[in-house]
Amino acid sequence: MSAVARAPRARRRARGLLLGTLGVVAALVWVFPVYWMVLSAFTPAAYLRASTPEFLPLHATTVNFSRVLEGGGFTSALRMSLAVTGITVVAVLAFAFLAALAISRWRFRGRRSFVLAVLLVQMLPAEGLFIAQYKMLSGVHLLDSVVGISVLYVAAVVPFTVWMLRGFVAGVPAELEEAAMVDGLSRTQAFLRITFPLLAPGLVASGVYAFLQAWNEFTVALVALPSQSSQTLPLWLREFLSASANRGVDWGQVMAASSLIAVPVIVFFLFVQGRMTSGLVSGAVKG
Amino acid sequence: MSNDAALGVPARTDGDPTPPAGGPASAPAPRRRRRPVAPYLLLVPAVLALLAGLAYPVGRQLVMSVQRYGLEQQFGQPPAFVGLDNFTRIFTDERLWAVVLRSVVFCLVNALLTVVIGLALALLMRAVHTAVRLTLQVCLLLAWAMPMVAGVTVFKWLFDYRTGVVNWLLVQVGLDGFRDFSWLSQPFTFFLVATLVIVWMSVPFVALSLYAGLTAVPEEVLEAARIDGATARQQLWHILLPMVRPVLSIVLLLQVIWDLRGFAQIRLLQDAGAPVSETNLLGNFIYELGMSRQDFGGAAAVSIFVLALTVLLSWPYVRTLLKEDA
Numbered sequence: 031m032s033a034v035a036r037a038p039r040a041r042r043r044a045r046g047l048l049l050g051t052l053g054v055v056a057a058l059v060w061v062f063p064v065y066w067m068v069l070s071a072f073t074p075a076a077y078l079r080a081s082t083p084e085f086l087p088l089h090a091t092t093v094n095f096s097r098v099l100e101g102g103g104f105t106s107a108l109r110m111s112l113a114v115t116g117i118t119v120v121a122v123l124a125f126a127f128l129a130a131l132a133i134s135r136w137r138f139r140g141r142r143s144f145v146l147a148v149l150l151v152q153m154l155p156a157e158g159l160f161i162a163q164y165k166m167l168s169g170v171h172l173l174d175s176v177v178g179i180s181v182l183y184v185a186a187v188v189p190f191t192v193w194m195l196r197g198f199v200a201g202v203p204a205e206l207e208e209a210a211m212v213d214g215l216s217r218t219q220a221f222l223r224i225t226f227p228l229l230a231p232g233l234v235a236s237g238v239y240a241f242l243q244a245w246n247e248f249t250v251a252l253v254a255l256p257s258q259s260s261q262t263l264p265l266w267l268r269e270f271l272s273a274s275a276n277r278g279v280d281w282g283q284v285m286a287a288s289s290l291i292a293v294p295v296i297v298f299f300l301f302v303q304g305r306m307t308s309g310l311v312s313g314a315v316k317g
Numbered sequence: 318m319s320n321d322a323a324l325g326v327p328a329r330t331d332g333d334p335t336p337p338a339g340g341p342a343s344a345p346a347p348r349r350r351r352r353p354v355a356p357y358l359l360l361v362p363a364v365l366a367l368l369a370g371l372a373y374p375v376g377r378q379l380v381m382s383v384q385r386y387g388l389e390q391q392f393g394q395p396p397a398f399v400g401l402d403n404f405t406r407i408f409t410d411e412r413l414w415a416v417v418l419r420s421v422v423f424c425l426v427n428a429l430l431t432v433v434i435g436l437a438l439a440l441l442m443r444a445v446h447t448a449v450r451l452t453l454q455v456c457l458l459l460a461w462a463m464p465m466v467a468g469v470t471v472f473k474w475l476f477d478y479r480t481g482v483v484n485w486l487l488v489q490v491g492l493d494g495f496r497d498f499s500w501l502s503q504p505f506t507f508f509l510v511a512t513l514v515i516v517w518m519s520v521p522f523v524a525l526s527l528y529a530g531l532t533a534v535p536e537e538v539l540e541a542a543r544i545d546g547a548t549a550r551q552q553l554w555h556i557l558l559p560m561v562r563p564v565l566s567i568v569l570l571l572q573v574i575w576d577l578r579g580f581a582q583i584r585l586l587q588d589a590g591a592p593v594s595e596t597n598l599l600g601n602f603i604y605e606l607g608m609s610r611q612d613f614g615g616a617a618a619v620s621i622f623v624l625a626l627t628v629l630l631s632w633p634y635v636r637t638l639l640k641e642d643a
Binding site (some may be wrong): 046049050052053054056057058060061063064066067070078079081082083121124125126128129131132133135136138139140141144145146147149150151153154155156157158159160161162163164165166181182183184185186188189192193196245246248249252253264267268271272275279281284285288289291292295296299300 | 352353355356357359360362363364366367369370371373374375377378381438441442444445446449450452453455456457458459460461462463464465466467468470471472473474475477480482485517520521574577578580581584585588589599600603604606607608613616617620621623624627628631634635638639642
């Protein structure tokens with residue numbers, strides 16, 4: 031649209047066509063692995079082993095999915111993942127919301143240190159901590175337990191969520207509450223009826239963020255949940271592939287398993303991503 | 318100037334007359350000279366969670382790094398204090414430095430590739446027709462949304478030596494050497510696949526962030542440049558890039574920090590039978606020391622090194638964010 035305003039029209043058309051083609055090619059490259067996962071999940075094993083792959087769902091079947099679900103491992107991992115993710119989301123939302131309220135509505139001694147700690151801590155890699163976390167959990171007999179790993183997840187997710195919610199809370203002017211109080215509401219009523227509804231989008235976005243973090247997490251789960259019976263879904267998928275590798279990988283089933291994990295996440299993600307992008311780089315954009 | 322202040326949202330002092338620290342409005346004498354208690358109470362749950370899940374392990378790690386975990390400790394003896402022995406032992410081990418070098422090179426290559434490709438896609442999105450742009454945006458989002466473990470698993474399928482579509486494609490275009498080519502069993506091609514996975518996963522965030530930055534460049538500025546006769550290339554180098562530089566540097570920094578991790582992707586790819594000692598990154602080295610060899614002292618020493626490195630690298634980013642917290 032910008033660029034060569036004075037270039038001859040034909041050249042501009044050719045350039046537009048070239049860029050458009052590039053754009054479509056890039057789109058195809060990025061979406062292909064996702065497409066290939068879903069396509070393979072619906073393709074019978076015989077066609078996946080064929081010497082020429084099929085690029086369209088010509089023989090779609092759900093047999094891969096039923097095989098995966100028959101195994102039973104999926105249901106138990108799903109239950110574990112739901113428990114861990116549920117606890118994490120609820121605890122993170124409650125803790126982070128209270129902390130966000132404190133740092134955006136009050137100025138108090140120690141506030142700046144807290145904000146600094148929150149920002150710094152969210153950068154720490156799991157790889158630099160997981161051996162100590164493993165020793166800690168094994169010391170208090172919380173390996174393989176929902177509680178143990180949830181504590182680690184809450185601590186890992188709270189910092190960014192505090193930061194994210196801080197923006198939302200600061201965006202609701204306290205004058206609104208005060209106006210409601212002038213109109214005769216108590217402080218609590220004013221908060222619940224005025225401020226809270228305005229914060230709902232922020233809470234939803236933070237909740238989905240916490241969900242994604244806990245649902246997808248692999249590194250900490252690997253050390254905190256060593257036995258097979260307590261695996262979360264990412265650990266189960268890895269195990270499923272390894273087990274399948276012993277008898278020549280059945281990629282159709284493995285892709286069905288991957289799809290089962292990925293599809294709910296993709297749905298949630300599309301819902302929240304706008305907020306996440308702006309949260310991560312907003313400091314730079316506003317400068 | 319932070320956006321909040323620009324919007325006129327004041328720092329609140331709800332329920333307590335203590336004014337913002339150091340603010341010019343602190344003139345009216347407070348009725349009660351009491352510190353606000355509420356904010357501290359509100360912070361309690363978050364602080365407790367951070368103490369239990371992060372601060373305690375960090376402290377424990379510091380202690381572990383000066384203790385010995387040998388054979389006797391596996392049989393229940395309490396670990397003995399050994400001073401800085403773990404550090405001297407680990408940091409004079411050339412295997413560690415091989416891993417550090419590999420991690421740094423891998424991290425820089427991945428971060429640069431990600432940012433360059435992300436910038437190219439962001440500029441492309443600006444230049445193409447809306448329909449193409451939306452298609453590209455949706456495709457990038459789908460890739461970004463893939464859970465990491467699922468993403469790596471799909472790439473293992475794409476690069477499967479027997480029936481993977483990549484080898485099939487390469488054979489089709491005449492590169493017959495790729496028939497049954499096993500990508501993951503030798504270090505160079507292993508890292509090639511690892512780089513593809515990580516770049517594929519990371520580019521969407523970079524491209525979409527930079528695109529958001531590019532759309533913030535006012536059209537009038539570019540219009541004015543065009544009237545003055547600036548070519549497309551001049552507009553790119555003298556207007557667009559300087560104006561997105563803040564976002565660009567933050568995104569590059571974040572990529573460097575994130576790509577220094579890579580434990581999970583490498584671990585999952587190693588499952589396919591890669592030579593572990595030649596493909597380990599820092600995180601994998603720590604995992605092997607701690608979990609496989611039970612050398613918790615050594616693992617803690619390397620972990621502290623990784624944490625220190627991260628804090629050092631993160632500092633500029635944290636400072637930018639802190640500025641926003643007016």
